[in-house]
Amino acid sequence: MATAFQISVWRAMELIPRGKVTSYGAIAHYLGTKAVRAVGSAVGKNPYAPEVPCHRVIRGDGKIGNYSGGEGTPTKIKLLTQEGIGIEGDKIVDFQKVFWQFGSEIKL
């Protein structure tokens, strides 16, 4: 069963462009809440796995975080790498450079 909160999280992830990443905190802020833990739970329960770019959601400190698909975190790293995102170990290389915030798309 999907709650309104989860739907909001999944819809927010669809806004993330390819080659960019965002954090759980950014999504929470976009939704107007501080429930970053709840956001993480919602993303993990995302039924639209490949349809929604849930792999573009990482932790706020630049680390990959976790993943519930394929091989888990390694698969998440692979997907991000294929989109041109540099990853070193379990962290984003140019984190600030590939970081994307909601609303930045209209900033041109």
Added chain:
DNA sequence: TACATGACTATCC
């Protein structure tokens, strides 16, 4: 209804 858990974040040592 109440308790425990989680794809996190911030603070303290």
Added chain:
DNA sequence: GGGATAGCCATGT
């Protein structure tokens, strides 16, 4: 700078 602890909201049992 790195590791450990507490706080946080929503969900599931």
